[in-house]
Amino acid sequence: MTNAPIFERMALIGIGLIGSSLAQAARQRGLVKEIAISTRSEATLRRAEELGLGDSYSVDAAVAVEGADLVILCVPVGANEAIAKWIAPALKKGAILTDAGSTKGSVVAQVAPHVPEGVHFIPGHPIAGTEQSGPDAGFPTLFDQRWCILTPPENTDPDALEKLKAFWQGCGSDVDLMDPKHHDLVLAIVSHLPHVIAYNIVGTADDLEAVTKSEVIKYSASGFRDFTRLAASDPIMWRDVCLNNKDAILEMLARFSEDLSALQRAIRWGDGDKLFEMFTRTRSIRRSIIEAGQETDAPDFGRHSGD
Amino acid sequence: MTNAPIFERMALIGIGLIGSSLAQAARQRGLVKEIAISTRSEATLRRAEELGLGDSYSVDAAVAVEGADLVILCVPVGANEAIAKWIAPALKKGAILTDAGSTKGSVVAQVAPHVPEGVHFIPGHPIAGTEQSGPDAGFPTLFDQRWCILTPPENTDPDALEKLKAFWQGCGSDVDLMDPKHHDLVLAIVSHLPHVIAYNIVGTADDLEAVTKSEVIKYSASGFRDFTRLAASDPIMWRDVCLNNKDAILEMLARFSEDLSALQRAIRWGDGDKLFEMFTRTRSIRRSIIEAGQETDAPDFGRHSGD
Structure with a gap:
């Protein structure tokens, strides 16, 4: 051009x-x-x-x-x-x-x-x-x-x-x-929280005694591997993000944990209706992201297209 | 064939x-x-x-x-x-x-x-x-x-x-x-926990007052969109998984939350060394998953290859 x-x-x-x-x-x-x-x-x-x-x-x-x-x-x-x-x-x-x-x-x-x-x-x-x-x-x-x-x-x-x-x-x-403050709040939910959660779950999996690392790797296609992408990001960059957007990230972590407690409770008490409701409303967001041109609509991120 | x-x-x-x-x-x-x-x-x-x-x-x-x-x-x-x-x-x-x-x-x-x-x-x-x-x-x-x-x-x-x-x-x-019991433990960490977490974070984002849904959608490429794939899975299937592998999922959720509290504490107290350490050990797992043929090694799941 x-x-x-x-x-x-x-x-x-x-x-x-x-x-x-x-x-x-x-x-x-x-x-x-x-x-x-x-x-x-x-x-x-x-x-x-x-x-x-x-x-x-x-x-x-x-x-x-x-x-x-x-x-x-x-x-x-x-x-x-x-x-x-x-x-x-x-x-x-x-x-x-x-x-x-x-x-x-x-x-x-x-x-x-x-x-x-x-x-x-x-x-x-x-x-x-x-x-x-x-x-x-x-x-x-x-x-x-x-x-x-x-x-x-x-x-x-x-x-x-x-x-x-x-x-x-x-x-x-x-x-x-x-506004910078609003930016930091928006990014805390769309980017910083997802990275923190991804790092955390990969760490949790790495620490298990009863499930070997080789099992985690072999069977990762069932969900886990999606998280490893974000968790493979530059650790210095993400350390700095956490240190420099502390308040907004802590706020989002608190909300996330609160919601997770409610979900955990529904699992513990076998509340199928509640679980179904929680798992239903999330599909439309992905649809909107695809429609906004911010995501591929190929299943599995298009991974199979290269098979 | x-x-x-x-x-x-x-x-x-x-x-x-x-x-x-x-x-x-x-x-x-x-x-x-x-x-x-x-x-x-x-x-x-x-x-x-x-x-x-x-x-x-x-x-x-x-x-x-x-x-x-x-x-x-x-x-x-x-x-x-x-x-x-x-x-x-x-x-x-x-x-x-x-x-x-x-x-x-x-x-x-x-x-x-x-x-x-x-x-x-x-x-x-x-x-x-x-x-x-x-x-x-x-x-x-x-x-x-x-x-x-x-x-x-x-x-x-x-x-x-x-x-x-x-x-x-x-x-x-x-x-x-x-063994069925071991299967359920392995799958709880590689599949069930990732899905539950993904559903949860998408729910948390959906509930915010200060950040609009349109903002979440527009800026989702910074991390959030990765979670929406798992959270777009069949809600009936996942309700049933949660109801039928309760003990193992609750065990993994407890570990995940414990680890997240430690991470949250490191953020709150500005412990950069701890954060760096937590964010460093996770890269090698992704490398192993790619080497095991269970994941594409194209950056961003290969999304850009279709651009």
Whole structure:
């Protein structure tokens, strides 16, 4: 595709699944003229260079952001504050600073105080990913037909916001605007709780004495394996999410546990009507997700199509 | 394929996902000469006939099993006892009676007392399925590379067991033998708990006041949608599983909740090291499941391959 570039120089701080996918999407669709990549691991940086993801590479984030009119932090959310301090003096006046982190309240609290005047800070979160991580995991269509949530502070420059929206739309996404607090509540239920639960059930299975690990693996197609995908996600990323969206996650965990107690009680007392009712209302949500284009309608996630 | 048929007449009682897939697998691979189908719903029976799944169709299960040397109960486990009573007088001497239910202790308790002498009762459970149900959901490769667990009672006739094993192997499965009690414990962790948890989390999300259903649907690609697949499974089947494997499910729920409390505590107290440790050990299980051929290794279950 041949769009007019929206930005002259994009700096990606962090080049894992998200950074790598952004580099490829932006390059393929002509959204930026130049891509500067920075990550603190020399090995990862070298790999990004081998993959040809950018035009320049530096372990020094301040070097990467020099002259950039778009800077995207693509690191685990716990690393944002240190990077913000590091790059602040090097940010160009008029640049847009954004991120791709899964929590937004914490990013505002930890990054905003360090943003120099004249730099447009607009936090963001693409609702896209896979369970894989690292620069090799990226692919240019990751953001297609996925939502990207931006949480612009009050008094955000409208032109800067428009440019950032156009960038994400260029990557294939639809853009929603939201308050950071509401974002964190929404993501706590649609993403953080599912990951925490998936990690937990895989841990429970791993700990059993009476059922061997080999049995869990052999018979996993009966349900368990679905959870192992989320539970194979990057542990650093998810540690940071839990530490940085604590209140909303604890709230969702409390509701989940309350509901689970009710379900457990229905099982204990053999309340078939209650169980049937609980198991019936959940089908329509999946149907809606498929209709919204956010899920495949092939049975079993389409796994059998490759058989 | 042209195998010599293992059975003369197979009667399938129930023609949902499993019955329909068995009919198609057995036909395609020449495992049986004749297929008799019975289900209590006239509409479903008509649909099975339209799909050409069998050679004869009857709402009377006793008619279907007449002369059959293989009878497979493919109904929700709660229906097994009534069917056993119904068909018992019509079962042919020397016939093999088996089932495809997700619980085995309950099947032994509810069916065995009604099995006439001279009939070989060997409970079974194919570890295969999708979230869809009904005769249209079936397909002949459902059992390929999946395990089928048989729980033969002591003193089971070895020839009958060999024939039933050969049938399942003909359907593409590997066969394991197990004690019913152990089966129920294994399945409680690999299948029943995951389904109960998935139903529960989808219910929790559905009940929120502060997050709309439309938001849950839009942003579901961030994790939630994975759970909706299991939670879209047949509610009658899962009600019956919960009612018929109560003790093992309650045991697994107790362990899961205990582990979740520990995880919740780590979140509340910001124990990053503990969270990292909990989130790290789970990756290797997925790797093992993929290596065992029980899961695709494409990222995101291969959803993106169809993009």
